[in-house]
Amino acid sequence: MAEDVDLSNPPTIAEREFLNLIILHFQNGWRVARTTDAEELKTLEIDAGAFFALPLPQAVWENTKRFRNRRFVRFVERGMGADGQVAR
Numbered sequence: 001m002a003e004d005v006d007l008s009n010p011p012t013i014a015e016r017e018f019l020n021l022i023i024l025h026f027q028n029g030w031r032v033a034r035t036t037d038a039e040e041l042k043t044l045e046i047d048a049g050a051f052f053a054l055p056l057p058q059a060v061w062e063n064t065k066r067f068r069n070r071r072f073v074r075f076v077e078r079g080m081g082a083d084g085q086v087a088r
Contacts, residue, residue: 007059019060022051027072049079 011019026048033041052061058080065073 007055011056011060015056016060019057020064022057023061023064023068026051026076027069030072030075045075045079047079048076049081052076053080 026044029044030041030048033044051057061076065076
């Protein structure tokens with residue numbers, strides 16, 4: 001994913017559908033990792049933060065997070081950090 005995306009045009013339907021599938025994969029991974037492995041959960045948090053800090057995923061995330069599990073939203077945003085940057 002490019003970091004220098006021009007967001008003056010909204011994401012296309014195909015881009016939104018693709019990114020929503022990735023969000024669902026992250027959410028399923030989060031559900032599994034929560035019950036199995038705390039170390040894996042931390043790794044997933046870092047990966048999610050890095051992914052959702054990118055411009056296009058972040059735009060889709062901001063428009064759809066209200067429909068997602070609140071605990072998952074907190075998890076992703078903790079990975080992104082308070083200022084939208086990747087937490088380390």
